[in-house]
Amino acid sequence: MTKLSVNINKIATLRNSRGGNVPNLLKVASDIESFGAEGITIHPRPDERHIRYQDARDLKKIVTTEYNIEGNPIQSFMNLVLETKPTQVTLVPDAIDAITSNSGWDTIKHQSFLREVISEFQQNGIRTSVFIDTDLKLIEAAAKTGADRIELYTEDFATQYQLGNKSAIVPYIDAAILANELGLGINAGHDLSLENIRFFKENIPNLSEVSIGHALIAESLYLGLENVVSMYINKLK
Numbered sequence: 257m258t259k260l261s262v263n264i265n266k267i268a269t270l271r272n273s274r275g276g277n278v279p280n281l282l283k284v285a286s287d288i289e290s291f292g293a294e295g296i297t298i299h300p301r302p303d304e305r306h307i308r309y310q311d312a313r314d315l316k317k318i319v320t321t322e323y324n325i326e327g328n329p330i331q332s333f334m335n336l337v338l339e340t341k342p343t344q345v346t347l348v349p350d351a352i353d354a355i356t357s358n359s360g361w362d363t364i365k366h367q368s369f370l371r372e373v374i375s376e377f378q379q380n381g382i383r384t385s386v387f388i389d390t391d392l393k394l395i396e397a398a399a400k401t402g403a404d405r406i407e408l409y410t411e412d413f414a415t416q417y418q419l420g421n422k423s424a425i426v427p428y429i430d431a432a433i434l435a436n437e438l439g440l441g442i443n444a445g446h447d448l449s450l451e452n453i454r455f456f457k458e459n460i461p462n463l464s465e466v467s468i469g470h471a472l473i474a475e476s477l478y479l480g481l482e483n484v485v486s487m488y489i490n491k492l493k
């Protein structure tokens with residue numbers, strides 16, 4: 257069984273666009289859990305353009321499922337994670353001005369840095385995961401960092417799948433087989449969607465968790481829009 261962790265960055269984007277508290281991020285997180293999701297993911301970025309550092313602290317008090325905080329382990333992020341103690345921290349090598357995550361770690365180049373950071377999180381009882389591409393040398397090096405899990409960066413798969421190139425799954429299968437051999441748990445995320453998730457899940461052995469945000473929120477708009485438009489029309493009769 258693969259756990260679904262819902263990334264709520266986009267809920268915070270919507271809230272921040274008006275400066276108030278609509279939608280209420282904490283209520284949305286609790287409702288998502290009550291709808292059956294087994295985790296809540298946030299990715300606070302240094303400019304706090306969606307999730308704010310205070311959101312991370314507030315969510316810690318109410319999330320009852322797996323709480324996953326993603327980000328680049330700069331000092332302010334490290335402090336936040338060590339203070340909030342989520343279930344899992346997912347390390348992502350974001351450039352400060354990146355629109356969204358656009359690469360996995362070079363676990364060879366940054367091996368000693370990652371080992372140090374991972375050890376600090378683990379000493380504080382926080383499970384660690386490393387966002388990573390499918391290159392087998394990088395997966396091998398990830399195991400040497402002491403990480404508990406990897407998160408396979410799925411943008412390339414999602415793009416190729418949409419174009420009909422199902423063989424794009426092959427490097428992900430190879431990466432997952434090696435990760436399993438090395439004792440690394442496997443998560444996955446980025447651009448997973450209702451369209452591609454079943455195929456991905458069925459092909460990846462021992463997929464522990466997927467974190468999904470952008471597509472899930474976009475799909476929710478569409479799947480709910482008809483209902484809400486009719487409710488307004490009814491009220492205007």
Ligand SMILES: CC(=O)[C@@H](O)[C@H](O)COP(=O)(O)O
Binds near residue numbers: 355387445
């Ligand atoms: C690591 C990853 O792929 C996601 O966390 C993604 O980065 C979402 O972040 P944004 O919502 O800021 O695009």
Ligand SMILES: NCC(=O)COP(=O)(O)O
Binds near residue numbers: 263326444447468469
């Ligand atoms: N770790 C991936 C994530 O949290 C969500 O990515 P996306 O679905 O917003 O692309």
